[in-house]
Amino acid sequence: MNTLGKLETLFSFLRRNNHFYRDLLKKIDDVETAAVFEKLPIISKSIIRNQYDNYFSEGCDDAIEELTSGSTGVPLRCLKTISERMTASMNIWKQRKRRDPEVSFNNFINLFGEQVYKEIGNFIDTNEETMTVFLKVLLNKKPRWISAPISIIEQYARLIERGKVEYREKCIHFIEFFGEYVDPEKRKYIESIFNCTTINHYGTKETWCIAYECNCGNLHLQDNLFILEQIPTNLSLDNPNIGELVVTSLFNKLMPFVRYNLQDLGTIETKGCDCGSKSPVITLYGGRTGDILKGTNMLGNNLFNRILNRLMKCNHDVVDGFRVEQYSLNHIVIFIVKGPNYTHLSEQLLLAFTRSELGNKIHIDLRYVDEIPRLPSGKIKNFHSYI
Secondary structure (H helix, E strand, C coil): CCHHHHHHHHHHHHHHHCHHHHHHHHCCCCCCHHHHHHHCCCECHHHHHHCHHHHCCCCCCCEEEEECCCCCCCCCEEEEEHHHHHHHHHHHHHHHHHHCCCCCCCCEEECCCHHHHHHCCCCCCCCHHHHHHHHHHHHHCCCCEEEECHHHHHHHHHHHHCCCCCCCCCCCCEEEECCCCCCHHHHHHHHHHHCCEEEEEEEECCCEEEEEECCCCCEEECCCCEEEEEECCCCCCCCCCCEEEEEEECCCCCCCCCCEEEEEEEEEECCCCCCCCCCCEEEEEEEEHHHECCCCCCEHHHHHHHHHHHHHHCCCCCEEEEEEEEEECCEEEEEEEECCCCCHHHHHHHHHHHHHHHCCCCEEEEEECCCCCCCCCCCCCCEEECC
16 A cells, blocks of 8 residues: 555544544645645644643554654653554664664663563663673673664773673674764764674654665655655754754554654655665754754854863863753853763863863853763663753
């Protein structure tokens, strides 16, 4: 069935079983599916949260609940049927098999999995001693693939680089990143330490995998399951081609996501790819609509990653973690987890590079901490503005 047919099937189901969408669809006088789709409003987390009583479809008894990470504020309750979870899971595994025919349930470890928590431990515990033990146990299992947010894998790479953990057998062939923006410099560093291929998996707790990276490095929309739109943003950005990404899931019926604003910033292109896929290519720009450094047109996460990359290029790879909080247009607090070689010169360079980006009027408080707290999902939110 083509995309339009799947969309018509979804609308037919929602008219019969979903109070929220039944009311919306009644207000649209068009009969053509494409026209109806274009007239539906953009949906946000806040709209869903305010409509919980009417938002879930009737007649679905095998629901399993998850919570979003809460990186944009209050976590959202997400429900899927067992069948929907199977559809999403099979789709991800199909993409993995395309990249590596040898991957299987027996040699793949998702560090966020419940079984991992029981057998190995809590991977989001950032105490160095705990992480060292966790990594040793993980490597003893000799996984071919592992999957986790990039910030966690980066910390494990540093343990190996510093000789805290030996990694001689090079058993890991692929590392799949999910849940966070994949900074290119961090990615190269991880690949050099683990001597493996890394793959970017773009998805959400609401929908699971939306796009998967091919062997040419392009992030392809899983267009058998999703429609993705790019809408204009009200933000003032360096690149005028960037917009907000809006997803429609063609298989989530219990908890529908039709024209759902992900608040991620990016672009969508239809272009040829040497991998053979004809599906649209997504380019992400490292943040969400709430991640702009106020008073600038820059994404806070990208800006401070760039500053730390400059520090690294000056032979000061000395920051093990960071978080930046903005309290006014000219006041930021930078929380730093110092690496073992962090010096006074590192501090001065960090301040100088930050001022070269934001100007000399900026007031910078540096605060040194033992760790940067993670969200329950294991993600790190590196930037937050309180303005």
